[in-house]
Amino acid sequence: MKTTIKENDGKLLVALVGELDTAAAAGVEQELQPLYENEDKDIVFDCEKLEYIASSGLRILLSILKKAKSHGHTVTLKSMNDDIKNVFKMTGFINLFNFE
Amino acid sequence: MSRMSNQFISFFKSHGKLSLVVIGVALLLEVISAVQYLYTRNIMRDELEDLMGKEITMKAMLVKGMLNYTEGVLNSHADAICDDLVQPDSIYDHLQWLTHVNKHFSGVGLAFVPGYYKDRDYLYEPWTYRDENMPDTVLYGQLGSAEHDYTKLDFYYQTVSKDAPYWAEPYLNYRGAKGLVTTYAIPIHDSKGKVACVAGVDLSLSWLSDTLNQRHSHESSFSLLLTENGELISQPSSSHPKYADFDNAIMLINDSTVSRHKTKSGHFTCIEFKSEIDGSTAYVYYAFMKGRPHWQLAIVCYDKEVFDALYSMRHRVFLLMLLGVALLGYIVYRFLKGNKQLADIEMERQRIDSELHVAKRIQSEMLPGEEMTQGGVTLSGRLIPAREVGGDQYDYFVRDDKLFFAIGDASGKGVPSALVMSVSHSLFRAIGARESHPARIMHLINEAVCQGNESNMFVTFFIGVLDLPTGKLRYCNAGHDTPLLVKGEVEKFPVKSNLPLGVMNDWFFEGEETTLEPGTTLLLYTDGLTEAMDAQHRQFGLERVCEVSKNHADAEPSRLLSDLIASVRAFVKGAEQSDDLTLLAVRYSPQEVHFELQETLTVQNDVKQVTLVNEFVKNVAQRTGYSPEQVSGIQLAIEEAVVNVMNYAYPEGETGEVEIQAAASADLLRFKVIDSGMPFAPTDAPDVDTSLSAEERQIGGLGIFLVRQMMDVINYERIDGKNVLTLTKKRNC
Numbered sequence: 001m002k003t004t005i006k007e008n009d010g011k012l013l014v015a016l017v018g019e020l021d022t023a024a025a026a027g028v029e030q031e032l033q034p035l036y037e038n039e040d041k042d043i044v045f046d047c048e049k050l051e052y053i054a055s056s057g058l059r060i061l062l063s064i065l066k067k068a069k070s071h072g073h074t075v076t077l078k079s080m081n082d083d084i085k086n087v088f089k090m091t092g093f094i095n096l097f098n099f100e
Numbered sequence: 101m102s103r104m105s106n107q108f109i110s111f112f113k114s115h116g117k118l119s120l121v122v123i124g125v126a127l128l129l130e131v132i133s134a135v136q137y138l139y140t141r142n143i144m145r146d147e148l149e150d151l152m153g154k155e156i157t158m159k160a161m162l163v164k165g166m167l168n169y170t171e172g173v174l175n176s177h178a179d180a181i182c183d184d185l186v187q188p189d190s191i192y193d194h195l196q197w198l199t200h201v202n203k204h205f206s207g208v209g210l211a212f213v214p215g216y217y218k219d220r221d222y223l224y225e226p227w228t229y230r231d232e233n234m235p236d237t238v239l240y241g242q243l244g245s246a247e248h249d250y251t252k253l254d255f256y257y258q259t260v261s262k263d264a265p266y267w268a269e270p271y272l273n274y275r276g277a278k279g280l281v282t283t284y285a286i287p288i289h290d291s292k293g294k295v296a297c298v299a300g301v302d303l304s305l306s307w308l309s310d311t312l313n314q315r316h317s318h319e320s321s322f323s324l325l326l327t328e329n330g331e332l333i334s335q336p337s338s339s340h341p342k343y344a345d346f347d348n349a350i351m352l353i354n355d356s357t358v359s360r361h362k363t364k365s366g367h368f369t370c371i372e373f374k375s376e377i378d379g380s381t382a383y384v385y386y387a388f389m390k391g392r393p394h395w396q397l398a399i400v401c402y403d404k405e406v407f408d409a410l411y412s413m414r415h416r417v418f419l420l421m422l423l424g425v426a427l428l429g430y431i432v433y434r435f436l437k438g439n440k441q442l443a444d445i446e447m448e449r450q451r452i453d454s455e456l457h458v459a460k461r462i463q464s465e466m467l468p469g470e471e472m473t474q475g476g477v478t479l480s481g482r483l484i485p486a487r488e489v490g491g492d493q494y495d496y497f498v499r500d501d502k503l504f505f506a507i508g509d510a511s512g513k514g515v516p517s518a519l520v521m522s523v524s525h526s527l528f529r530a531i532g533a534r535e536s537h538p539a540r541i542m543h544l545i546n547e548a549v550c551q552g553n554e555s556n557m558f559v560t561f562f563i564g565v566l567d568l569p570t571g572k573l574r575y576c577n578a579g580h581d582t583p584l585l586v587k588g589e590v591e592k593f594p595v596k597s598n599l600p601l602g603v604m605n606d607w608f609f610e611g612e613e614t615t616l617e618p619g620t621t622l623l624l625y626t627d628g629l630t631e632a633m634d635a636q637h638r639q640f641g642l643e644r645v646c647e648v649s650k651n652h653a654d655a656e657p658s659r660l661l662s663d664l665i666a667s668v669r670a671f672v673k674g675a676e677q678s679d680d681l682t683l684l685a686v687r688y689s690p691q692e693v694h695f696e697l698q699e700t701l702t703v704q705n706d707v708k709q710v711t712l713v714n715e716f717v718k719n720v721a722q723r724t725g726y727s728p729e730q731v732s733g734i735q736l737a738i739e740e741a742v743v744n745v746m747n748y749a750y751p752e753g754e755t756g757e758v759e760i761q762a763a764a765s766a767d768l769l770r771f772k773v774i775d776s777g778m779p780f781a782p783t784d785a786p787d788v789d790t791s792l793s794a795e796e797r798q799i800g801g802l803g804i805f806l807v808r809q810m811m812d813v814i815n816y817e818r819i820d821g822k823n824v825l826t827l828t829k830k831r832n833c
Contacts, residue, residue: 022743023710052732054710054739055802065794083732090809091802092790 003031011042017049020057028060035064039071044100048079053087065096074098118432126425133417140410148406149363149370151317152385152399156368159312159323160389160397166204166303167393170284171265173202174301181210181288181299188217188226192240195228198301199238206230206273206281207302209243210288211250213260216296225250229275229302243275255285259298263287267393270305270333279306280333282393308334312397318405322346326396328388330354333395342400344376349384349400380404456515460485463518466525468496471658475568476618476690477503480657482665482683484628490680491517491559492626493525497532500783501568501815501826504532507580507684508561509626511600520557524549524601528563534784536816538563538576539611542601546578546609549602558602562595562624564686566616567817569826571688573622576611579603581627586660586685587620590646621657621687623649625664628681632668635675640668657685697724697764705746705756705775713742713760717771724764726829734769734829737810740803741773741782741825749777749823766831768812773825780823782807783816 001024002017012035020028035043043064065075076098080088088094177198184191191210198208209227217224223244231237243250250256255268268283281302290296305325312323313336320342325334330353335346352358352371360371368387375382383406386398404411464483472479481494491510496503506528510517527545535541541563549559560580566573579600583593599607616622625645632640648667652660661683668681701716703709717738721731742758750756761772788798788805807814813828 019714021710021714021739022707026707052714052735054736054743055806056743058802062794062797069794083729086729086733087736087806090790090806091788092792092797095791096794096797 001028003028005032005034007041011044012038013044013046015046015049019052020050020060021052021054022056025054025056025060028057032060032064036067038068038073040073042074042076043068044076044078046078047081047084050080050084053084055091058087058091058093062093062096076100118436122425122429122432125428126421129421129425133414133421136417137410137414140413141407144407144410146364148383148401149365149368149385152370152383152401153363153365153368153387155317155399156385156387156397159399160387162311163308163325163395163397164389164391166308167267167284170202170205170301170303173198173205174208174284174286174299175265178286178288178299182290182296185288185290185296188220191226192228195226196238196240199228199230202301204304204307205301206279206304207275208300209302210297210299211244211253211256211285212297213295214251221245223249223251227275232278255283255300256298259285259287260295263295268300269327269329270331273302273304275302279304281305282333305333309337313337313340316399316401318401320405321399321401324349324386324396324398324400326350326353326386326398328394328396330396342375342377342402345382345400348373348376349398352384353386353396353398375402459515459518463490463493463522466522467494472496474498474503475501476688477566477568478657478687478689479503479505480661480683480685482661482681484665484677484681486628486677486680490514490682491521492628492680492682493521494624494682494684495525495528496684496686497529498568499533500536501813501828502536503566503568503686504528504536504563505566505624505684505686506561506563507624507626507682508559508601509580509628509680509682510559511557516555516557520549520559520602524559524561528561532565534786536565536574536781536784537611538565538574539609542576542578542598542609542611546601546607547605550605553602556602558600560600560626564622564624566686566688567815568690569815570817570819571616571618571690572613572817572819573616574611574613576609578609581625581630583625584623584646584649585620586623586649586652587617588654590649593622616688618689619654619687621660621685623660624684624686626680626682628677628679629664629668629683631679632672632681633675633678634672640671644671657687660685693765693768695763695765695770697762699762701760701762703742703758703760705750705754705758705777707743707746710739710743710746714739716760716762720762720764721769724769726769726831730829733810734771737807737827737829738771738773740806741771741827744782744803745773745775745777745780745823745825748780749775751778768831769829771827773827774822776822778823779818781816781818782825783814 001020004015006013068075078100180194184194195208199205207227207229209225212224215222221242221244225242225244227243228238228240231239255266259266265286268285270280270282273279273281281304283300283302285298285300287295288297288299308325312325312334322336322340322342324346327333330350332350336343352373358371360369362369368385371384373382373384381403382400384398384400386396389395389397467483470481479496483492483494491512494507496505508521508524510521524545527548528541531541531544542561561578562580562583564573564575577595578598582595585591585593596610596612598609629645630640630642644667645664648664649660652663664683699720701713703712714735717735718731721734726734742760745758756775756777759774763770782804785804788801807827811827812830815826817824
C-alpha cells in the first residue's frame, strides 16, 4: 500500500495505491497524519489505483472527514472502482463523501 | 308528572309506528265496544217493545175485565129489570142494590122511552147514584126533565136507535160522585118486545188511573187510557214524577204528523219524544183495545231508565278500555325502552366484537407461518384460541443459522392475557434480534413484564435456540409445561421450571443446553392440550398426548399436530373449548453436506498477518470459481471477522491463534473462524445505522456489519471452549 500527498490548486491531493487492508491501515494512518493536521484545505483522494479497502480503511477516511468538516472543508473521493464504491454504498459512507 | 308525560309524548313522537299501533288498538277496541253496544241496545230495544206489549196487553185486560164485568152485571139483570117494568115502584130498590154492591158503579138507572108510563113524567129517568160526599150512601131520584132531556144524550139514542148495547164516550159525571165516568147501556124490551127503556150503568173511571199506574216495569213509566178519539180517560196522578209529560204524550198520539213506528209484532205503535221535564229521550207505546169500547192504552217509558244498565256498562267498559290502552301504551313504552337498551347493548357488543375481530387478526398476523422448513429443521405451529383473542402465543425465527422458538401462555383468557402475551412476544422478537442466549432473553422479558404488573398477570414461557449446523439446543423454561421429545419413543424433555414471567423481578433464569439428535422432534404445547375437557369435565391428559405422538414418531410436525388436534376434538366431542390450545413441533434433521475442498490456515492474533489471511481467502475463492467481485466481498468479510477476533478474543498483549477453515461444496463456500479466546458472539452485535451523518457515525462497529452484508449466512457457536464463527456464501447468490 502506497500513499502520496501533493498540494495542487489549494487542495490536498492524496493518491491511494494498492490494498488498504487492516494490516496496512496502521501505516497508512501514519502516512496521512498531515491530513489530520490540515486546517485550511479541501482534500481530494485519488482512488484510481485503490484495489481494496477494509473497515479499518473506512475508519481512517471517516476520521479525516470529521476533522476536515470541523474546519469547513470537503473530502472528495475520485475515480473509485465499483467494487470499492459498493462497500461505500453498503455502509452508507457514500452519503458522507463527495465523489468525482 | 308533566315532565314524565312530556317524556312520554316525545317518546311516542320518536316511535311513530308503534304509537300508531297503540292508537290502532285503541280504535279497534272502541269499534268492538261500539258494535257490542249497538247490538246490545237493539236487543234491549226489542225486549223493551216486547215488554211494553205485554204490559199494555195486561193493563188492557185489566180494563177489559172491569168492562166485561160491568156488561155481565147489567146483562144478567136485564130480565129482572124487564120484570120490574110492570111494578115501576120496585125499580128503585133493584137499581139501588145494584149500585150498592158494585163499588165501581157510580150509578145505575133506567131512561124510559118518553111517555112510557102514563102516570109518570113524560121524560122518566129513575136513577140511583152514590152520594158525592159519602160514596157508601146510594141516593136515588127521577132525573128526566125538560132541562135534562136524556133522549138527546148519546147513551140513550145510540142504544135505542141501534137496539143494541152501547158504551158511551167517557164524560164528566153530572149525577152523584164527581169524576169521569162512562156509561154502559142496554135496551130493555117489554113483554111485547118493544124497547121500553135503556138500562145504564155509570162506571166510574177515576179508579182506573190508580189501577193502571199501580205498577210498571220501569219505575218512572206511566200509563194513559184514551178513548178511540184520543180523549183522555185515565192519567197518572199529579204526584207522579213524570206527570208533566202526559199531556205531551197524548198530543203526540193524536198528532198524525208525528213519526211513529210499529213494533215487531205489529200490534203496538211507538213514538220517540223528548221529555218536557229534562229533555231526555222517552218513548210512548200504545195500542187500541180489542172490541168495544175501542179505547187506547199507552205506556210512557224513559230511555235513561230502560238502558240504564247498558249505559253504566258502557261507561265501565269505556273506562276499562282506557285503562287497557294506557296499559298497552305503557307496555309498548317499556318494551321499546327495553329494546332501545337491548339495541344499545347489541351495538356495543357488535363494536366490541368487531374490535375483538381486529384484535384476533392482529394477533394471528403476529404469528409466524404455521409451517417452516430451513437448514435441516422442520417446524409446525398451531394456535386455536378459546375466545376471539387468546393468551397463548408461539413464535419462531431464524437468525444467523439459529432457530429461535418460543411458546407461551399468559394467565387467564381473552383480551387481558392477549395484551400481556403480546408484550412478551414482541420482546422475544426484539431481544432475540441481538441476543442468542435463551436465559438472557428470558431475563430481559421478565424484567419488562414485571414492570408495572399491578394486575399480577403472569406468563409461562419456553424459549429455545437451536443451532442449525450443530443441533445444539439452548433453552430456558419459565414455568411452562414440560415439552416432549419424540424420537420413536416419547419422553419428557428435561427442563428446569424456574418461575413464570412477571412473578419476580430479579429471578435468575437458569438456561440449559443439550444437543438434539438428528431425527428428533421437540413437541411444545400449552395446557389447552392436556387440560382440554369433554362435557363430563374429563381432561385429555398427557398420556393421551404421548399415545398420539408415539404413532407419529417419524411423521412431519404438521401431521403430528393435525393428529393431536383431531384427537382432542374427538375427545371433547364438541364441548366448548375451555382454554387456548397451542402447539409447536420442531423436528431436527440436518442434511449432510459434501465438501470437495477443505483447507485450513492458522495465524497469530496480529493484524500484520491479515495479509496472509486475505491471500488464503482470495486463493480459495478464486479456485472455487467465484467472480472477482464476489472474491473481493468474501475477502473483506473474512478479514473483518478475523480482525475482530484478533482485536477482541484475547486479552491485550496475550498471544493467541486464529484458525481459518475453508470448505467448498457444489453449492457454497464456507469459512470458519475459530479461536480459543473469551466467549464472544459477534452475531449479537447491534446493527450499524447507515443513515447517520458523518458527525454522528461511530468509528467502530463496521466490521461485523460488513460481514453480514457480504456473506449469506453467519453463525456463531461456542464449541468445546472455542468460538466458532461460520460464514457461508452461497454460489448462486
